[in-house]
Amino acid sequence: MRTEKIVVGSLQEAVEELKRSYGDNAIVLSSRVIKRKKYRFFPFFTDTLLEITVGIPEKEGESEFQKEFEEKIKVYEELERLKSTLNEVVKSVREKGETEETVAGETQQFSMRAQRVLERMIYRGVRKDIAKKIVEDACGYDIELGKLDFKEEPHDSIIESLSGSVSIEGSNFLESPPRNVVLLGPTGVGKTTTLAKLCYLLKRSGKSVGVITLDSFRVGAVEQLKAFVSVMEIPFRVADTPDRFVKSMREMDGRDVVLVDTAGRSQHDRLRLNELKLFLESLETHIYLTISANLSELVMYEVIMQFGMFPLRGLIFSKLDETSHPGNIINVAYRTKLPILCFTTGQTVPDDIVMASHDYLAKLIIEERHELKSAGNSSQA
Numbered sequence: 001m002r003t004e005k006i007v008v009g010s011l012q013e014a015v016e017e018l019k020r021s022y023g024d025n026a027i028v029l030s031s032r033v034i035k036r037k038k039y040r041f042f043p044f045f046t047d048t049l050l051e052i053t054v055g056i057p058e059k060e061g062e063s064e065f066q067k068e069f070e071e072k073i074k075v076y077e078e079l080e081r082l083k084s085t086l087n088e089v090v091k092s093v094r095e096k097g098e099t100e101e102t103v104a105g106e107t108q109q110f111s112m113r114a115q116r117v118l119e120r121m122i123y124r125g126v127r128k129d130i131a132k133k134i135v136e137d138a139c140g141y142d143i144e145l146g147k148l149d150f151k152e153e154p155h156d157s158i159i160e161s162l163s164g165s166v167s168i169e170g171s172n173f174l175e176s177p178p179r180n181v182v183l184l185g186p187t188g189v190g191k192t193t194t195l196a197k198l199c200y201l202l203k204r205s206g207k208s209v210g211v212i213t214l215d216s217f218r219v220g221a222v223e224q225l226k227a228f229v230s231v232m233e234i235p236f237r238v239a240d241t242p243d244r245f246v247k248s249m250r251e252m253d254g255r256d257v258v259l260v261d262t263a264g265r266s267q268h269d270r271l272r273l274n275e276l277k278l279f280l281e282s283l284e285t286h287i288y289l290t291i292s293a294n295l296s297e298l299v300m301y302e303v304i305m306q307f308g309m310f311p312l313r314g315l316i317f318s319k320l321d322e323t324s325h326p327g328n329i330i331n332v333a334y335r336t337k338l339p340i341l342c343f344t345t346g347q348t349v350p351d352d353i354v355m356a357s358h359d360y361l362a363k364l365i366i367e368e369r370h371e372l373k374s375a376g377n378s379s380q381a
Ligand SMILES: Nc1nc2c(ncn2[C@@H]2O[C@H](COP(=O)(O)OP(=O)(O)O)[C@@H](O)[C@H]2O)c(=O)[nH]1
Pocket: 185, 186, 187, 188, 189, 190, 191, 192, 193, 194, 264, 318, 319, 320, 321, 322, 344, 345, 346, 347, 352
C-alpha cells in the first residue's frame, strides 16, 4: 500500500474524490483540519479544510511496504495476546495472594522423593500448580509403589520436564548470535554490566563483536562501557539520534554481532519508551528484556507488560545472587513462554554470568545448596 495526502473541503468531497481517482479500493487512513489563507494579503480570512491521508493498494502483487506492514501487525497481535495472558496471570496471582503455599495432603499420588522435590520447588518460589505440573511431567506411574515416581534420577527427570515447558536460548546464542542485539530494561537492573559480560563470552567463542550505546545522557554511563570494550579491542560508538544509530550500525558492517546498550528507562515513562521505539524501529533488532531476579513475580509481569510495546525475543534475569526465590523465574518463563537468555550472578565483569540451560534451572529450584557461580561456569567451559 502507498499513501497520499489530499486536501478537500469536506468529508463528502473526500469520498467523491477518492472514488473518482482510485475507484473502490482506496481507504482513509487519517484526517486533520487545516486552515488556509483565503486572500494573500488578508491573513485573517481563512478557509477551514480537511487534509486526508489516503491508503492506495498496489495493483500488482504485494509491495514490500505491505509485507512489512503485515509482519508488524503480526508482531503486535502476538504482543496483544501476551498482554491479555499476562493480565489474566496478574489477576490470578492477585486473587491467590503471594503468600507461601503448602502442599500437605495434596501430593499423595507422588512417591516420597517426588514429594520432597515438589516441596523444595515450592519453597524456592515456584507456584504450586506449576511445580506440580513440572513434577508430574517428570514422573511415570510406578506399579510397585502404586505412585507417580521420577522416570530417571530426579535431577535428570526435572531437566527433561523443564525442556518441555520453559524455553531457553542459552549457549546457542554464543555459537550463532543474532546480528543486532539490544538490551532493554528498567534503570539500574544491570544492562550495561550484562552487556559487557556478554561481549566477553561472545569474543571468547570466536565472534567479532561491536558495541553501540544509546545511553548518552547519564554521567559516567558511556565511560564505564567504553573503558571495558577498549580493553577488549571492541569497536564502540555512541548514538544519540536514530540517524546516528543507523550510521553507527553501518560502520559495524562485517562484525558478527553488535550489542546495543540502552539508557535505563523506567517502565512507567511512556514518553522515553516511545522515543526509544523510534531508534529501534529503524533497524531489524533482537530485543532482550533484563529483569531483576529479586523482584516479586507480580512486578516482573508489570515490567514485561510495560516493555511489551517492543517485540521481545527473550528475557535476561539479573541479580540472581540477590534472591532467595528463584522460582519466580520459572513461573514467569513458564507463563509468558519467553525464552531465557542468561542469568547474572554478581557485580564482577566478566565472570558473574551464566548462559541459561535447563540443567542450571533445575539446579536452581531443586538442589539443597546450589552454588550460583560454579555451576554456571562449568557449563560454559
Ligand atoms: N548483585 C548484583 N549486582 C549487579 C548485577 N548486575 C549488575 N549489578 C550492579 O547493579 C548496578 C547497576 O548496573 P548497570 O549495569 O549500570 O545497570 P543499568 O542501569 O541497567 O545499565 C551496578 O552497581 C552493578 O554492579 C548482578 O548480577 N548482581
